[in-house]
Amino acid sequence: MCRSIKTLRPPYTxxxxxxxxxxxxxxxxxxxxxxxxxxxxxxxAFDRAVESITQASEELLSSLQVRGAR
Numbered sequence: 001m002c003r004s005i006k007t008l009r010p011p012y013t014x015x016x017x018x019x020x021x022x023x024x025x026x027x028x029x030x031x032x033x034x035x036x037x038x039x040x041x042x043x044x045a046f047d048r049a050v051e052s053i054t055q056a057s058e059e060l061l062s063s064l065q066v067r068g069a070r
Contacts, residue, residue, distance in 0.1 A: 008057070010066050018054075021061070025053035 005024045008016045029049045030036055038046040 009061055009064055016061065018058070021057050022050065022054045025050050025057055028053055 005027050006020075007013065008020055008024060013020075029046060033042075033046060033049075035042065035046065
């Protein structure tokens with residue numbers, strides 16, 4: 001779907017920052033909304049979606065248990 005979104009969990013990457021997660025969320029919202037940058041009247045909804053997806057992604061990544069991880 002979004003080829004520029006990278007896998008953010010071990011063992012694919014070890015040093016994931018909040019900026020990495022937010023960038024992936026932004027790419028996702030851009031893809032599903034069809035807007036690279038929304039018009040002013042859609043900016044609040046766009047930004048809210050990015051923040052919600054960022055938070056959900058951080059929760060997911062912190063909850064995952066990777067087999068073989070120590």
